[in-house]
Amino acid sequence: MSLTDLSRSDLEAALEQAHADYEAFAGRGLALDITRGKPSAEQLDLAADLLTNVTADDCLSPSGVDVRNYGGLDGLIELREIFGQLLRVPAPQLLAQGNSSLTLMHQALSFACLFGTSAGTTPWAQQPRRILCPVPGYDRHFDLAEALGFELVSVAMDDEGPVLEQVEELVATDPTIKGMWLVPMYSNPTGITISAERARRLVAMKTAAEDFKLLWDNAYALHHLRQPHAEVLDILSLAAEAGNPDRVWIFASTSKVTHAGAGVAFFGASDAEISWFTGHLAAASIGPDKVNQLRHLRFFGDADGVVDHMVKHAEILRPKFEAVTRILGQRLGDDDIATWTDPNGGYFVTVSVMPGTADRVVKLAAEAGVKLTPAGSTHPYKLDPDNAVIRVAPSMPTLEDVETAVEGFAACVRLAACEKLLA
Numbered sequence: 001m002s003l004t005d006l007s008r009s010d011l012e013a014a015l016e017q018a019h020a021d022y023e024a025f026a027g028r029g030l031a032l033d034i035t036r037g038k039p040s041a042e043q044l045d046l047a048a049d050l051l052t053n054v055t056a057d058d059c060l061s062p063s064g065v066d067v068r069n070y071g072g073l074d075g076l077i078e079l080r081e082i083f084g085q086l087l088r089v090p091a092p093q094l095l096a097q098g099n100s101s102l103t104l105m106h107q108a109l110s111f112a113c114l115f116g117t118s119a120g121t122t123p124w125a126q127q128p129r130r131i132l133c134p135v136p137g138y139d140r141h142f143d144l145a146e147a148l149g150f151e152l153v154s155v156a157m158d159d160e161g162p163v164l165e166q167v168e169e170l171v172a173t174d175p176t177i178k179g180m181w182l183v184p185m186y187s188n189p190t191g192i193t194i195s196a197e198r199a200r201r202l203v204a205m206k207t208a209a210e211d212f213k214l215l216w217d218n219a220y221a222l223h224h225l226r227q228p229h230a231e232v233l234d235i236l237s238l239a240a241e242a243g244n245p246d247r248v249w250i251f252a253s254t255s256k257v258t259h260a261g262a263g264v265a266f267f268g269a270s271d272a273e274i275s276w277f278t279g280h281l282a283a284a285s286i287g288p289d290k291v292n293q294l295r296h297l298r299f300f301g302d303a304d305g306v307v308d309h310m311v312k313h314a315e316i317l318r319p320k321f322e323a324v325t326r327i328l329g330q331r332l333g334d335d336d337i338a339t340w341t342d343p344n345g346g347y348f349v350t351v352s353v354m355p356g357t358a359d360r361v362v363k364l365a366a367e368a369g370v371k372l373t374p375a376g377s378t379h380p381y382k383l384d385p386d387n388a389v390i391r392v393a394p395s396m397p398t399l400e401d402v403e404t405a406v407e408g409f410a411a412c413v414r415l416a417a418c419e420k421l422l423a
């Protein structure tokens with residue numbers, strides 16, 4: 001029976017039970033962490049060959065580039081061809097760069113702020129600037145844009161992506177809205193994949209800013225948990241067909257494919273945008289780390305090599321995600337006090353607890369030895385107006401620890417809800 005339907009005396013009994021369950025959990029003296037979406041050591045081991053497959057006597061790329069030397073600002077062509085197929089970007093329009101796509105996002109936005117865009121527009125730093133942030137979203141996107149002086153504007157998400165009526169109205173009337181974040185597949189943190197119809201409208205919509213950019217962060221394009229899986233959209237062709245070929249900046253990386261923090265990041269866009277980006281990049285770099293790019297090329301061999309590798313990740317990750325949803329269902333399924341996502345890919349489960357209790361749940365969990373992402377992290381300025389959204393990241397701990405942590409988390413959700421209902 002739903003907790004919200006209980007009489008006051010039944011609710012008081014439920015609170016007492018929730019307290020007892022919580023205290024029993026807290027008494028175990030655990031130290032568990034389900035905060036950040038990092039791969040587990042078992043996943044990192046899958047790419048162990050990266051650490052040995054380029055040696056002193058074998059460091060030429062297939063086209064004969066000595067990867068130990070300067071040059072090749074665009075990255076190794078053979079690796080760009082592989083990831084171009086996977087990300088649906090023609091290789092000449094896909095740069096292979098350093099270890100972090102977040103850095104590429106920072107560079108692209110910084111270049112636009114300092115120099116203006118490829119359309120020759122006024123540098124964004126010389127104007128008021130705002131950026132649309134679908135919520136719940138990725139905290140580092142928000143922090144990055146805020147650090148560069150953008151005002152963050154929340155827009156709602158539903159099961160198919162951002163709510164477009166809201167987006168279209170904002171961008172049509174406000175020339176200070178220069179861009180929009182978007183994680184098109186298995187979004188961080190809700191796991192939503194944008195529908196083709198929404199994507200089409202995003203690249204076609206009228207924008208008051210002539211230099212509006214869609215920051216298409218396809219960080220989880222290859223991270224399917226189940227088959228059949230969602231397909232990568234050819235967003236550059238859709239944008240070109242809509243008459244806005246320069247609107248989209250695509251980002252991706254192998255951070256959660258090979259070694260997080262030691263992978264290869266990619267930037268894809270129209271020819272004009274790639275020339276614009278490399279034009280500014282050339283002042284900052286003589287070329288990326290091609291040794292690491294050759295390691296990745298040898299490790300994967302071809303696009304099928306990447307796909308096969310991702311199946312191994314899914315086999316490790318799937319049981320952890322299933323444990324989260326199974327335990328939440330068992331512990332909270334009848335209470336009507338929380339809902340949660342059951343993603344088909346990516347790294348996160350989003351739990352919506354009783355409004356007004358997310359920060360209390362996080363605090364209770366911390367005191368019981370389960371570290372959760374701080375409440376509000378999924379929203380611009382760390383302010384969740386409903387104080388309800390909590391991001392759970394089950395990838396890093398062992399399956400057993402995920403199970404224990406989620407049992408404890410569920411006890412906290414129940415206790416906080418009982419407290420709230422009785423307040």
Ligand code: PLP
Binds near residue numbers: 254255265
């Ligand atoms: N984009 C999204 C949506 C992410 O969730 C993450 C990491 O969690 C990143 C980017 C970071 O990517 P990178 O390691 O390539 O900087």
